[in-house]
Amino acid sequence: MGKLVPSLDWFRRMCLIRAFEREIHVLNKDGLVSGTAHLYIGMEAIAVGACAAMADGDFLTSTHRGHGHCIARHLDPARMMAEILGRSDGYCRGKGGSMHITDRSKGVLGADGIVGGGIPIAVGAAYGLRLMNKSSVVFCFFGEGASNQGSFHEALNLAAIQRLSVVFICENNQWALSAPFVATTAGGSVAKRAAAYGIVGEEVDGNDIDAVFAAATRAAGRAREGLGPALIECQSYRWEGHSIFTRQEIRQQEEIDDWKRRDPIERCRRKLIETQMASAEDLALIETEVGAEIARAAEFAKSSPNPDESSALEDIYA
Amino acid sequence: MRQISFAVALNEALKEEMRRDPVVFVAGEDIGKMGGLFKVTQGLLEEFGAGRVLDTPISEAAIAGLGVGGALVGTRPVIEFQFLDFITIAMDQIINHAAKLRYMTGGMVSVPLVIRAPVCGGIGLGAQHSQSLEAWFVHVPGIKVVMPATPRDAKGLLKSAIRDDNPVLFLEHRRLYAATGEVPSGDHMVPLGTAEVKREGSDVTVVATGRTVSLALAAADRLSEQAVKIEVIDLRTLKPFDMQTISNSVGKTNRVVVVNDGWRTCGYAAEIVASIQSECFYDLDFPVQRVCNKDAPMPAAAALERSLMVSEEQIVAACSAAMSS
Numbered sequence: 311m312g313k314l315v316p317s318l319d320w321f322r323r324m325c326l327i328r329a330f331e332r333e334i335h336v337l338n339k340d341g342l343v344s345g346t347a348h349l350y351i352g353m354e355a356i357a358v359g360a361c362a363a364m365a366d367g368d369f370l371t372s373t374h375r376g377h378g379h380c381i382a383r384h385l386d387p388a389r390m391m392a393e394i395l396g397r398s399d400g401y402c403r404g405k406g407g408s409m410h411i412t413d414r415s416k417g418v419l420g421a422d423g424i425v426g427g428g429i430p431i432a433v434g435a436a437y438g439l440r441l442m443n444k445s446s447v448v449f450c451f452f453g454e455g456a457s458n459q460g461s462f463h464e465a466l467n468l469a470a471i472q473r474l475s476v477v478f479i480c481e482n483n484q485w486a487l488s489a490p491f492v493a494t495t496a497g498g499s500v501a502k503r504a505a506a507y508g509i510v511g512e513e514v515d516g517n518d519i520d521a522v523f524a525a526a527t528r529a530a531g532r533a534r535e536g537l538g539p540a541l542i543e544c545q546s547y548r549w550e551g552h553s554i555f556t557r558q559e560i561r562q563q564e565e566i567d568d569w570k571r572r573d574p575i576e577r578c579r580r581k582l583i584e585t586q587m588a589s590a591e592d593l594a595l596i597e598t599e600v601g602a603e604i605a606r607a608a609e610f611a612k613s614s615p616n617p618d619e620s621s622a623l624e625d626i627y628a
Numbered sequence: 629m630r631q632i633s634f635a636v637a638l639n640e641a642l643k644e645e646m647r648r649d650p651v652v653f654v655a656g657e658d659i660g661k662m663g664g665l666f667k668v669t670q671g672l673l674e675e676f677g678a679g680r681v682l683d684t685p686i687s688e689a690a691i692a693g694l695g696v697g698g699a700l701v702g703t704r705p706v707i708e709f710q711f712l713d714f715i716t717i718a719m720d721q722i723i724n725h726a727a728k729l730r731y732m733t734g735g736m737v738s739v740p741l742v743i744r745a746p747v748c749g750g751i752g753l754g755a756q757h758s759q760s761l762e763a764w765f766v767h768v769p770g771i772k773v774v775m776p777a778t779p780r781d782a783k784g785l786l787k788s789a790i791r792d793d794n795p796v797l798f799l800e801h802r803r804l805y806a807a808t809g810e811v812p813s814g815d816h817m818v819p820l821g822t823a824e825v826k827r828e829g830s831d832v833t834v835v836a837t838g839r840t841v842s843l844a845l846a847a848a849d850r851l852s853e854q855a856v857k858i859e860v861i862d863l864r865t866l867k868p869f870d871m872q873t874i875s876n877s878v879g880k881t882n883r884v885v886v887v888n889d890g891w892r893t894c895g896y897a898a899e900i901v902a903s904i905q906s907e908c909f910y911d912l913d914f915p916v917q918r919v920c921n922k923d924a925p926m927p928a929a930a931a932l933e934r935s936l937m938v939s940e941e942q943i944v945a946a947c948s949a950a951m952s953s
Contacts, residue, residue: 369701403734412733419700420733424724430693431700431725438698438705441653441679448697461720464690471685625735627794628772628867 318588320362320519322596324354324575327378329597329604330387331550334377334394334408337608338554344396345555347408350378352517352549355574356481357382359522360449360542363477363530369417369435370449371428374409375481375548376421379451385413388607397614404617425486426452426459429478433465436474436539447475447533449526454543455486457500466541470507473538477529480541481516483548488560501543509539516544517574520581546574629810637779637811638668638744638800641786642706644815646676649704652790655682655694656708656744665710666746666805688714692721692743699741700729704790711757712745712799726795727770741795742786746802747775748839748889749926749933758926758933760890762837765797766867766899772796772820773866777841779809781864784818792820799866801839801889823870825877829857832947833877833884835900837863840887840919840938847943858947866896874900875908882913883950889938892920914953917946 331349338347350357357378364370364383372379380390385401393400394408401411412420419435422428432450439446456462457480469476480500484491492498504511510529514521522544529540547569551559582588632640646652653676654669660683663670673681684691688709695705709715715722722743730738749758765771774789774796776782782800789796826841827848836844841862848858859877863869878884884904888897901916922936 371697401734402732402736405734406732410732412736414700414733414737419697420729420737422725424720427720427725430690430721431697432693433690434694434697434699434705435701436697437682437694438651438701438703441698441703442651442701460717461689461693464685464687465693467685468687468690468694472682621734625731626769627730628770 318582318592318596320358321575321578321582321593322600323358323382324519324578325597325600326387326603327354327357327381328575329600330377330381330390333391333604333608335554337395342395342612343554344394345407346553347377347394348375348553349548349550350375352569352574353481353483353546354378355519355578356479356516356522356544356546359519360479360526362523363526364417364449365447367417367444367446368449369419369446370451371419371432371435372421372451373428373453374421374423374425375453376409376411380411380413380418380421383416383418385411385416385418387604388610391607391611392614395611395614396616397611398617399610399614403621426456426461428452429456429461429465432476433469433474436469436476437472440474445534447477447530449477449479451479451481453486454480454482454491454495454500455489457503458495466507466509466539469539470509473536475533476539477526477533478539478541479526480543482543482545485548485561487552487556499543501541504541509541511541511543513543513545516546517572517577519574519578629812631808632779632811633805634779634782634807635667635805637783638786639670641783642669642672643675645787645790646672646680651703652706653680653682653698653703654706654708655684655691657684657686657710659683659708664708666802669708688717689721692718692726695741695743696721696725696739699739700737704740706742706744706790709743709745712747712761713756713759715745715761722771723768727768730794731770738793739795740793742789742798743795744798744800747799748801748803750803750937752928752930752933754928755925760921762799762866763890763894763896766896770795772868773799774820774864775799775801775838775866776864777804777838777862779807779811781818783811784816785820785864787817788820796820799838804839818864821865821868821870823861823863823873825859825873826862827858827860829859829881831857831881831883832950833859833861833874833881834887834943834947835861835863835874835884836887837866837896838889840889843938843940844887844943846940847947850940850944851947856947856951869900871903871907874904878904878908879911882911884912885917885919885943885946885950887919887938887943889921891923892918893923895920914950917950919943919946
């Protein structure tokens with residue numbers, strides 16, 4: 311898999327994430343989603359910008375809100391969708407669902423249903439990779455809610471003391487289900503927690519893909535030089551509710567609308583046009599192509615057979 | 629054959645596997661310079677260096693995550709919890725991750741992780757350093773659970789656990805560390821999932837785990853004075869356990885006592901009793917007996933501690949009861 315270059319490819323990836331998530335909404339209304347899904351709409355610049363800083367051989371750990379990271383890492387939307395519908399062609403043959411999509415071959419060590427669960431795993435992966443003399447960097451995504459878990463602090467401490475190559479990327483979407491960031495997070499900043507562990511902490515506008523890419527590139531570069539981990543807090547917002555399962559919404563519409571005006575995709579579009587990297591028509595064409603790709607993915611997922619019942623007891627060893 | 633201690637046998641297994649496979653590494657609290665609280669990792673730091681022998685912070689969740697993440701990218705971590713009680717802090721990584729990842733990914737990944745921990749009371753450390761929590765782990769699909777009773781098996785089972793591609797919880801009874809016995813040098817392996825008949829007999833089968841195997845053998849000696857012939861089975865692997873060896877024995881003796889030094893209620897012994905009941909019902913001449921630790925937190929005082937723990941006398945009494953009609 312080639313490295314993303316700052317170009318239309320980023321725009322395409324972000325559009326793909328958004329269209330994918332919107333299709334999940336449609337599939338859910340049709341009663342086809344097996345379980346739940348946590349949509350990434352509004353946060354696309356974080357996954358695409360950060361993953362653009364990844365090199366071949368790098369790994370990432372993801373979260374329950376993981377579709378964006380998978381698409382940014384070029385997983386196949388059709389197989390992702392099949393997994394979300396609980397079908398046999400899904401990445402995990404239907405056994406994982408939305409919260410566990412994994413593709414080790416592309417460095418995606420897995421979405422994770424436990425808030426903060428992936429953070430120590432990222433540290434372990436970095437330790438193992440160093441032991442095998444690999445120069446890989448592990449990108450560890452988590453939400454601001456996870457920064458209040460003990461696992462976050464244990465993992466940052468261990469990564470820092472061992473100078474492991476981990477880029478900790480906090481996606482601060484302001485809300486941990488119904489709990490607002492300010493009411494749950496002492497100190498008012500995740501990035502500043504880096505100082506306690508003696509590592510670089512940086513806060514960026516998570517809706518500005520260039521800013522995310524630049525910060526992730528700096529952090530990964532330092533890690534590759536053996537300078538240890540860094541913590542990047544990306545300020546953003548999830549436009550949708552916590553999950554497609556969670557109907558009630560306690561957030562103020564005004565707040566949601568305010569963040570929608572800072573849409574990361576529209577910002578990218580404006581910038582591409584202003585810098586004459588692309589015309590409005592070029593970008594509209596990309597969106598049309600993305601729409602067609604997602605439609606094909608949905609058709610693939612819907613036509614994928616249910617897993618055979620016998621597979622329910624496969625991969626049981628104890 | 630040479631005699632070495634249980635702790636030295638474990639140490640030998642670690643050294644041999646680390647020499648054989650450069651991606652095996654150990655991590656835990658005080659395991660490096662100090663060689664581990666119970667000396668199991670002594671000398672590893674000197675031979676293999678700090679990269680493969682990691683003295684960690686007191687961060688059990690991070691230690692477990694180190695193991696899971698390391699295993700996912702192709703190394704073979706052997707992590708140590710200083711006391712099994714401390715694993716409670718790491719349960720998310722073990723139950724929600726290590727035990728689930730292979731299944732949850734449809735077989736895409738596996739987690740070759742060994743989790744070592746001393747288990748059970750008997751040395752006066754009180755309720756937070758004395759628990760036998762094996763029943764928690766055998767309950768959860770996705771974790772193999774091993775509990776050796778002899779230095780020979782300690783070495784052979786640990787080597788097998790390290791070569792296994794799945795998570796293995798390796799429980800070391802802390803009162804066994806100093807026990808000595810014959811242990812083959814070199815590549816001595818004991819496969820996981822196989823029990824061993826430690827003593828043959830025709831009257832009562834005693835199925836025992838860990839340190840209770842030696843108590844069962846002592847009880848068998850005592851009962852032999854009354855011409856009662858006890859067959860003692862050491863399960864060695866608690867999950868997956870060797871039902872065939874149990875069934876063969878019960879088919880011969882028709883009477884069974886199951887011994888485990890964890891708590892009784894929903895304890896490990898309960899599963900063995902239930903399996904015998906359902907698979908060997910028509911072979912049984914008497915209800916299956918169960919000898920376990922009493923259902924109470926472990927007190928620190930030696931006299932109180934003794935009163936709660938499985939004893940040779942209790943095994944003798946249970947065997948006598950099984951022979952009573």
